[in-house]
Amino acid sequence: MTELKLAESFAIVALNAQRSLELTMAKKVALRCMAAAVILELHLEDGLQNQTAQKRLKQDTTGGSAEGTYRTTVLVPLAGGKRKLNRELSWWLHRVSRLSTGKLVRFERSIAASLEERGLLEEIPHLLGCDLYFHSAGVSIKEYRSHASEYARITEHLRADVLEDGVMTDHSVCMLWLLRESGCMHDLFSRNELDQVTRKMVSLMQSQPLAKTLYPLWVRRGFEIAVKQILQFKKRAVSTQTGSGVNFLFPILERSQAIFIDTEAMLPGPGARLSDVLARLESKGHRVQVLSKGQVPILKIDNLVYEAIPHAVYGRVPIHGVRLLPKHPV
Amino acid sequence: MSRQRSMEAILASEYVSIGELTRLTGARYSTLKFYTEEGMLPFEQAEENLTRRYFRESTVELISRIKQMKADGLSIPQIKNALKEKR
Incomplete structure (x- = not known):
């Protein structure tokens, strides 16, 4: 059983079944959220603005930290140069939403390598390779597969924390926001449960300090939002009496x-x-x-x-x- | 700030939540919830809307016994009877 940090836990959920060699829209959204998870991870450890946190940030941005290099690949582009590091969470998350594709890919490589090293992630032939047309054409596509029991532990723990009564941990508050932003909610919660999740998020926003700051923020970029809005329009257009279906909600984010x-x-x-x-x-x-x-x-x-x-x-x-x-x- | 407990802290505590039980045993949340509702996993709850607390050691042991009985082909009513007899 491994003790994982927030960004690593979220990466195990978000990278599972994603194509490993190509940068699909679903993976790009997931990577942006994983980068946001790095910021939240720092926020949960020390806050971002006290002295210890500033010291740690400086270590991370210069690559001097003992923690994985995946932090450096996010923090260097965000805080490199002579920028002032003593900023609020919303500033950092806004910066994450503007990370370029190349930087996201570098971050993906470093976090995937660190998880692969510990046997928590592996590259396997993509499920699509079993399809009649791909199989007979000999096309090879690769995908990530997360460690089955670690994946189950993370997702089931989150489900329990969200769906049960009582106090939710900050870790779960962040995971819930990351799932919302990455469009992965449907992987973990059924439609009925999603109503419960919505109610929980609304109540957290009114009572929990971290949720109050975090939930009104978003890390998606303009194009990604446009895609979502087009798909919402499509969903309205293709709704049938039997329902609209999850695939009509976010087909582009479907893994x-x-x-x-x-x-x-x-x-x-x-x-x-x-x-x-x-x-x-x-x-x-x-x-x-x-x-x-x-x-x-x-x-x-x-x-x-x-x-x-x-x-x-x-x-x-x-x-x-x-x-x-x-x-x-x- | 409500922090997630480390595995070390969970293993050192007398009581655990259902979420922590999923981390300890790898069992699904819905499965544990079902077992709880069927009365197979005893718990403590201070008030109706507060988190249910389970005795860590005995509950983990109970879950592994239930898993074993399921693997042996016993149905849920049979498992419930077997657990009642043991108590």
Whole structure:
């Protein structure tokens, strides 16, 4: 069991199932929030404005700190040169929201390396590589996979802290804000639970000092907000009687994929279908746990849960198989 | 400022919260909540809206026993009966 800092805990949640080689919009948003988590981590340790904190900040910005280099990759661009470091939390977070793509990528490399070193994160072939078209074309895409039990510990602890009555820790107050900003809420909370989370956030904003300062702030950039607003418009436009669906809310921030896996036989029974799917996933290095069997089995693949729905793709000949659809929350 | 307790502090304390139990045992929050509501995990609560507190040692042991019984193929009612008999 490892004792993790805020930025590391959040990175384990935010980097899981993200493409490791490409900078997707979802990953860019996650990286910006991870950089904000570094600032919050410092804020939780010593505050940002007292003398000890200033000393620590100076050490971190010059790379003289014993703590991981991931802090340096965020703090140097923010506070490098002759800038005054004695600033408020909102100033630091505003600066984070303006970090360039190149700096975010450097930060990603350093934090991913530090987590990989401790066996908390690994690079595996992307789930999309199991899809009929990608598999047959030999395309290789990589993704991050977080350590399963550490991922579960972080997310379940946060769920318990948020959904239970009583006092919430500052760590959880920050994690909740980071999840909101990164669009990862749906990975952890069901739609019903999200109502409860909203109520909790509103009550925290009225009573908890850190939430009062933090929750009105945001770290997204203009373009990312524009994307979100376009998607909200799209959501209104595509709403049906059965609901709008999570994919219509933030498809661009969606990390789990709907993929098609072809089966060896035509019209196979549920058992044969499932064993073909498991064989394909395991051959690509994915960790699969069958949560329930039957006509539509539920599978946990690398920390995310999917439904394996029987499906056929029609070309010159019909190809039978299953479509893996993400099931929220975990 | 309400700080998150370190693992060292959790392991040294007599009582833990349900969130800390998820960290100690790796069990899902919803599972622990279900066990609590079914009366399988005893707890203490000062007032209705305050955090539930569990005895760390006995609860961790209880959760690992429940996990073992589940792995042995026992159903929830059977596990509940087995726990009642032991008490």
